Amino acid sequence: MSDGPPPPEPAVRVTGLRAAFDGRTILENVSFDVRRGEVFVILGGSGCGKSTLLKHMIGLLHPAEGRVEIEGRDLTAARGAGRQSILSRFGVLYQSGALFSSLTVAQNVALPLEEFTSLPKEAIRSLVRIKLELVGLLHAADRFPSEISGGMKKRAGVARALALDPSILFLDEPSAGLDPITSAELDHLILSLRRVLGATLVIVTHELQSIYAVADRCIMLDRARRTIVAEGRPADLRDGSSDPWVRAFFRREVPEEAKP
Amino acid sequence: MGGAATIRLERDGPRAVARVAGELTLATTPPLWREVRGVAAACEEIDVRGVPRCDSAGAALLVHLRRESAARNGGRDAPITGAVAQVASMLAIVEDADVHPISPVAPPHEPDDGVFERVGGAAMRLAEAARGGLGYVGDVTASLAQALASPRTVRWKDAFLYMTRAGADALPIVALINVLMGIILAFQGVSLLGKLGFESYTPEAVSVSVVLELGPLMTAILVAGRSGSAFAAEIGTMTVNEEVDALRTMGLDRTRFLVVPKLLALLAMMPLLVVFADACGLLGGLLIGVTALDMTIAQYMAKSFEQLDLWGASQGLIKGEAYALSIAAVSCWRGLRTGNGAQGVGLSATSAVVSSIFLIIVCDAVLTVVFHYV
Numbered sequence: 181m182s183d184g185p186p187p188p189e190p191a192v193r194v195t196g197l198r199a200a201f202d203g204r205t206i207l208e209n210v211s212f213d214v215r216r217g218e219v220f221v222i223l224g225g226s227g228c229g230k231s232t233l234l235k236h237m238i239g240l241l242h243p244a245e246g247r248v249e250i251e252g253r254d255l256t257a258a259r260g261a262g263r264q265s266i267l268s269r270f271g272v273l274y275q276s277g278a279l280f281s282s283l284t285v286a287q288n289v290a291l292p293l294e295e296f297t298s299l300p301k302e303a304i305r306s307l308v309r310i311k312l313e314l315v316g317l318l319h320a321a322d323r324f325p326s327e328i329s330g331g332m333k334k335r336a337g338v339a340r341a342l343a344l345d346p347s348i349l350f351l352d353e354p355s356a357g358l359d360p361i362t363s364a365e366l367d368h369l370i371l372s373l374r375r376v377l378g379a380t381l382v383i384v385t386h387e388l389q390s391i392y393a394v395a396d397r398c399i400m401l402d403r404a405r406r407t408i409v410a411e412g413r414p415a416d417l418r419d420g421s422s423d424p425w426v427r428a429f430f431r432r433e434v435p436e437e438a439k440p
Numbered sequence: 441m442g443g444a445a446t447i448r449l450e451r452d453g454p455r456a457v458a459r460v461a462g463e464l465t466l467a468t469t470p471p472l473w474r475e476v477r478g479v480a481a482a483c484e485e486i487d488v489r490g491v492p493r494c495d496s497a498g499a500a501l502l503v504h505l506r507r508e509s510a511a512r513n514g515g516r517d518a519p520i521t522g523a524v525a526q527v528a529s530m531l532a533i534v535e536d537a538d539v540h541p542i543s544p545v546a547p548p549h550e551p552d553d554g555v556f557e558r559v560g561g562a563a564m565r566l567a568e569a570a571r572g573g574l575g576y577v578g579d580v581t582a583s584l585a586q587a588l589a590s591p592r593t594v595r596w597k598d599a600f601l602y603m604t605r606a607g608a609d610a611l612p613i614v615a616l617i618n619v620l621m622g623i624i625l626a627f628q629g630v631s632l633l634g635k636l637g638f639e640s641y642t643p644e645a646v647s648v649s650v651v652l653e654l655g656p657l658m659t660a661i662l663v664a665g666r667s668g669s670a671f672a673a674e675i676g677t678m679t680v681n682e683e684v685d686a687l688r689t690m691g692l693d694r695t696r697f698l699v700v701p702k703l704l705a706l707l708a709m710m711p712l713l714v715v716f717a718d719a720c721g722l723l724g725g726l727l728i729g730v731t732a733l734d735m736t737i738a739q740y741m742a743k744s745f746e747q748l749d750l751w752g753a754s755q756g757l758i759k760g761e762a763y764a765l766s767i768a769a770v771s772c773w774r775g776l777r778t779g780n781g782a783q784g785v786g787l788s789a790t791s792a793v794v795s796s797i798f799l800i801i802v803c804d805a806v807l808t809v810v811f812h813y814v
Contacts, residue, residue, distance in 0.1 A: 280782075281680075281780060281781030281782055281783070282781050282782060282783045297466055297470055297497075298470040298471075299466075299469070299470050299473065299497070300470075300473045300474070302473075302504075303469075303470075303473050303497070303500060303501070303504070306500045306503075306504060307496060307497055307500055310496055310500060310533075310534050311496070313536070314533070324780070324781075325781075326780045326781065342496075344466060345465065345466050345495035345496055345497060376529065376530075376533050377495075377496075378526070
């Protein structure tokens with residue numbers, strides 16, 4: 181590798197984030213770093229604010245306090261062109277794919293390339309083909325989102341998120357609604373993407389299988405405590421966490437205090 | 441992002457080498473695509489020692505250059521040399537992915553139909569739509585009858601919500617439009633009847649036109665634009681999101697659930713809106729009457745009511761109810777027949793308004809003739 185030393189700032193840094201709706205606090209004192217090139221998983225039970233945290237990280241929601249930095253640049257304060265250039269550093273896979281229903285799969289992937297680059301048509305066609313081949317969806321290029329399966333929508337969503345060669349990819353519940361095989365294939369795809377593209381991946385999930393398969397590091401949120409309750413490697417948390425709730429989560433048990 | 445990337449054609453002994461330098465990324469490659477054509481024909485080797493890093497856009501450019509060169513030199517390959525590890529692995533991925541021919545999936549071939557096939561096809565579609573429409577009318581009638589027979593099955597909470605939206609919230613715009621309509625009518629009346637010397641009949645002309653015809657009509661057109669489109673968009677979005685399917689699989693009747701509350705809301709609100717509209721129309725006429733004609737308010741009002749009786753007022757109300765029924769029924773139908781995606785919802789909302797206004801005019805024509813002979 182001829183790569184120089186990696187830049188010092190982390191891929192994503194969240195500092196002292198407090199998230200609130202209508203004055204009701206959902207999360208507080210959330211601080212963590214996502215290192216470059218790692219697969220970082222945000223874990224937690226239903227309703228703990230995982231998706232809220234993700235929406236803050238990708239700039240859809242504005243934090244009540246604290247800030248979010250993408251590759252050292254403050255997303256929270258950025259406006260206009262500066263914000264646009266930060267946004268182009270990452271791609272997002274939404275839970276249901278969020279493909280534009282009036283465009284074909286290929287047109288969905290081409291859209292960001294057409295809007296944000298001055299590449300000639302043949303270059304865009306070629307890049308779209310590459311992205312679709314990466315996710316194994318070249319055969320469905322000219323189908324509309326309503327004509328493909330849930331797993332294919334997810335893969336098409338990944339292809340679209342990759343369109344601009346982002347260095348960070350956010351995935352919201354990538355395996356939700358997929359069968360175990362499709363879900364495992366998606367995990368495999370995610371890992372190969374990281375190997376190939378060297379991208380940083382931030383994944384929100386509650387699928388234990390996926391977590392062991394893909395995660396380098398994870399943080400865990402808890403609804404009651406409204407903040408991060410654990411941080412580290414998944415296997416370490418399962419075996420070594422001092423928090424009974426965290427251990428229970430990883431072992432799929434009912435926590436001690438909740439047992440009748 | 442790095443500086444600009446370049447391609448330069450150089451002679452290296454007997455060989456022509458295309459030297460590529462600089463980071464090849466989505467940001468730096470766009471201008472280079474134009475240069476490929478000039479370099480491709482001559483080059484025998486592509487040297488990428490000067491490229492520290494590339495992304496998929498950069499790799500695609502290199503692969504494109506290599507192919508273009510092979511195509512112009514009868515298949516003679518120009519190898520890519522000197523790639524650092526990152527560039528080499530990106531090249532491998534892209535070459536792997538990009539070997540597939542540009543799959544121009546032929547657009548589905550539509551056979552050219554003759555005039556008979558097309559007329560026949562259109563007739564079949566029309567018959568199909570008519571059958572669907574009749575079935576829907578039957579559904580709505582049955583549900584409405586059921587609602588009247590056992591009012592407890594109606595979702596009143598929804599109905600009241602739509603009453604507020606379609607009725608109370610519409611008052612300002614209904615008032616504005618109908619006052620203006622009254623002013624226009626009175627103005628035209630004064631100037632036209634004045635030529636004939638009958639300008640003192642203006643109050644009667646205004647009140648009859650407003651109460652029998654224009655009050656209900658203008659109100660219905662406003663309701664179609666405000667509520668008809670909203671009904672179609674709401675049900676259309678639910679259709680697209682499979683919410684309507686969910687209702688059906690839960691065994692809930694979509695007509696009772698989605699259509700009846702809206703229908704009842706419009707039926708309940710329309711008479712009130714029409715009475716309000718009539719009052720506003722008369723007020724508009726009054727404004728012109730007392731300023732342009734030498735009449736007191738009392739005189740004008742007395743003359744206004746001279747040609748109106750209970751039957752006349754009822755005609756306007758009956759028309760209003762017919763309009764309400766048409767608007768609610770056809771808008772909900774358009775919503776339920778929504779096609780795929782966000783555009784489908786837009787089309788449904790548009791066609792709900794257009795169909796509503798068409799039906800309003802048809803109802804108006806039919807009822808006007810019927811009332812004439814009753």
